[in-house]
Amino acid sequence: MFKSLDPLLHSQLRLAVMSLLMNVEQAEFVWIKEKTGATAGNLSVQLDKLSKAKYLEINKKFKGKYPQTLCKITKTGEKAFAEYVKSLKNYIDIKTD
Amino acid sequence: MFKSLDPLLHSQLRLAVMSLLMNVEQAEFVWIKEKTGATAGNLSVQLDKLSKAKYLEINKKFKGKYPQTLCKITKTGEKAFAEYVKSLKNYIDIKTD
DNA sequence: TAAACTAGTTTACATTATAAACCAAATATT
DNA sequence: AATATTTGGTTTATAATGTAAACTAGTTTA
Numbered sequence A, B: 001m002f003k004s005l006d007p008l009l010h011s012q013l014r015l016a017v018m019s020l021l022m023n024v025e026q027a028e029f030v031w032i033k034e035k036t037g038a039t040a041g042n043l044s045v046q047l048d049k050l051s052k053a054k055y056l057e058i059n060k061k062f063k064g065k066y067p068q069t070l071c072k073i074t075k076t077g078e079k080a081f082a083e084y085v086k087s088l089k090n091y092i093d094i095k096t097d
Numbered sequence C: 001t002a003a004a005c006t007a008g009t010t011t012a013c014a015t016t017a018t019a020a021a022c023c024a025a026a027t028a029t030t
Numbered sequence D: 001a002a003t004a005t006t007t008g009g010t011t012t013a014t015a016a017t018g019t020a021a022a023c024t025a026g027t028t029t030a
Helices: A012-021 A029-036 A040-052 A075-093 B012-022 B029-036 B040-052 B075-093
Strands: A056-063 A066-073 B056-063 B066-073
Touching: A012 A029, A012 A040, A012 A056, A012 A066, A012 A075, A012 B075, A029 A040, A029 A066, A040 A056, A040 A066, A066 A075, A075 B012, A075 B075, B012 B029, B012 B040, B012 B056, B012 B066, B012 B075, B029 B040, B029 B066, B040 B056, B066 B075
Parallel strands: none
Antiparallel strands: A056 A066, B056 B066
16 A cells, blocks of 8 residues: 655655756756755765665766765666655555545 | 655655545544554554644544544644645656756 | 865764553453 | 453654764865
């Protein structure tokens, strides 16, 4: 009846991050921070979790003299997101039998 | 951009409970337990939280000789659920601009 | 050269979720 | 008729999670 919801995606901030990354080629840490309204510390932790799960790839470079963290969703991440959305529908659409 | 998701509903079990109660007049503890697959202890705690938030009403009676806990969603609960679903759509539908 | 800012990371604490242990009464077993 | 098991839960202790505050490392500005 209720498919289990991927706990890695069932978090407000991580879901927002994935939602953003579903729609762009890649994104900077600072841009994600602004779009989500997250604190830097929280975002750092959550990006790390998503990255460890291979839901996204993190690429650290320099933009001029400043450090820059680029994030990009992976195929695995895209699949997980799609699956999460599918599962969620059981919760928000269902009619009992 | 991202509306905040009611933390009381953003929990797998509580969301499943509310989802069930959206579709029935009322429901027994045991029925909810079976439908959700939750343990009794966890369900007890989560029902209590939803009840304290006035998202549902809990009515304790006896069914024959056994205790029976009946749950019914409130107007407040219905509104909160609808609002949650609306907010969620920002996360799962959006295209970045 | 000292203060303030950029771009993050680490860590300590608070919140949340959950299973295990418990309770009271009913029924089944020996 | 004791005792064990089941029903229908609640309480509580612990594990997992989320988050802000404090920190690192370097840059710009006054």
